[in-house]
Amino acid sequence: MNHEAETNKKRSRRLYEEIFGRGNYAVADDLMAADILNHGPGSPPALGTEGIKRQAVLLRTAIPDLRATLNDQFGHDDRVVSRWTGSGTHTGPLNLPTGPVAATGNSISFAEIRIDRHTGGRIVESWWIPDRFTLWQQLGLLPAPPEQPAGSANPPPGCRAGRRVLGNDDASPAPPASPWPSWPPSLRSYRRGW
Numbered sequence: 001m002n003h004e005a006e007t008n009k010k011r012s013r014r015l016y017e018e019i020f021g022r023g024n025y026a027v028a029d030d031l032m033a034a035d036i037l038n039h040g041p042g043s044p045p046a047l048g049t050e051g052i053k054r055q056a057v058l059l060r061t062a063i064p065d066l067r068a069t070l071n072d073q074f075g076h077d078d079r080v081v082s083r084w085t086g087s088g089t090h091t092g093p094l095n096l097p098t099g100p101v102a103a104t105g106n107s108i109s110f111a112e113i114r115i116d117r118h119t120g121g122r123i124v125e126s127w128w129i130p131d132r133f134t135l136w137q138q139l140g141l142l143p144a145p146p147e148q149p150a151g152s153a154n155p156p157p158g159c160r161a162g163r164r165v166l167g168n169d170d171a172s173p174a175p176p177a178s179p180w181p182s183w184p185p186s187l188r189s190y191r192r193g194w
Helices: 003-021 027-031 050-062 132-138
Strands: 032-039 067-076 079-089 094-096 099-101 107-119 122-130
Touching: 003 027, 003 050, 003 067, 003 079, 003 107, 003 122, 027 032, 032 050, 050 094, 107 132
Parallel strands: 032 122
Antiparallel strands: 067 079, 079 107, 094 099, 107 122
């Protein structure tokens, strides 16, 4: 791997370690271009570093002991892909667009996948997908997935290792109905933010 790709990986790693893990929000201005283009789910692309700072403040207010752990990372040319886990204890209010969620005292762990594009020693564009669904389950905003019965480690017919096998000629039963028949009223108007 070339020196530039390694340098880009370090920059992407610092983004989460410093801003989310340590609450050093000003580092965003050192690592990212002032006009960075951010692409996140459920909202139009946004310019600048203020969005990531707001997101970090929001999460660190709700989860003051927030830890950012890098699970996987690879880089090629100007792109770096990182898979992160954020974890800690929900001891402060979490201000969602639908209203605040009071502290639960629950241990929280959620993942995010992020792609950063680097130019001129800065992150100039990012695409990120956080696992809000798991976070909302841990906060009690959505029901947890149903427990698997003891001894049910074997996948159902027509599946291998828990994945559906395409083109299988078995007469497999229809998949079970979703355990989440509808979104709770508190999340139906969700549009952007945490």
